[in-house]
Amino acid sequence: MTPGVSTYHQQVAAEKRALILRAATDLFSELGYDKTSLARVAERAGVSTATMFKQFPTKADLFEAIVLQFWAADPGAGMSPPELGDPRVALQTLGHRYAQLLHRPGMAGLHRMVIAEAPRFPELGRVQFDLGKEPFFELVRDYVESEATGGRLRVPDGVRATTEFLGMISNFVLWPQLLLQEWSPTDRAIAETVESAVETFLARYMTRDGDSR
Incomplete structure (x- = not known):
């Protein structure tokens, strides 16, 4: 050929x-x-x-491909760890990336379907978590813990800190859509939410040496 x-x-x-x-x-x-x-x-x-x-x-193979497609919204950008040294810039990048993924058309529908079917097909929730949410969560957690090792953040619990940061974004961008079909925040509102999440996180966890402003 x-x-x-x-x-x-x-x-x-x-x-x-x-x-x-x-x-x-x-x-x-x-x-x-x-x-x-x-x-x-x-x-x-x-x-x-x-x-x-x-x-x-199999149908399971098909569902896995759908999950991977939704969480790889920008294959060209990839999900490489941000450079260490400036938590504010890195968290802004990670936060906007996360908001972009959550706001992608169809993401809310995927979550609704998984939630509805999980009682009978618990493997759907596991696939959504393992292939979708968890890799990004680990990316952010690893970054946060690396900055803590470098002394720029003071983070006693990396899992908790990461959950707080991503939760502030998802609670505005994604979760209201599961109940409110009309929920459609503007790009500006999403950007402001990400910036607020970053500043709230830094106010809680940044050390004096880590502030680059």
């Missing part, structure tokens, strides 16, 4: 994968996880069942 043909087939496969993920996301939201079959997803996506099962052998 020539490189050109190989690239073409890869592109076609990627396009079909995107159609499948979009169709599955819609159907999971409309019908729930239990009532959504792979055959129905294939029909909605306009692909053959053979293509469907080649891409995603």
Whole structure:
């Protein structure tokens, strides 16, 4: 197979994968996880069942791919740790990144579906946590604890501090959407929430040596 043909087939496969993920996301939201079959997803996506099962052998594989897609909102940026030395700048970067992920279209719907189906399919909650929330949480926790080791933050409990910081953002950006369909904060309101979370966090945990202002 020539490189050109190989690239073409890869592109076609990627396009079909995107159609499948979009169709599955819609159907999971409309019908729930239990009532959504792979055959129905294939029909909605306009692909053959053979293509469907080649891409995603099980419904669990499909759900994992959806979770990964939602939490990788900007694959080009990646999720590399910020540089140490300026907690204010780093936390602003991390906070805005987190808000961007939570505010991505469909994220609230994904959370609603997981919450609704978790009693019967507890593995859905585990996948959402392990592949989605936990990696970002650990990224922030590792950064906070590294700054504490360097003496710029005074953090007795890295897990608690990280939970407080991310919670201030998610409590405004994401959680109201689970109950209020009309909840749609402006970009400015989200940015102000992130800045407030950063300043509140630093007021609690920054040492005098860590203040770069």
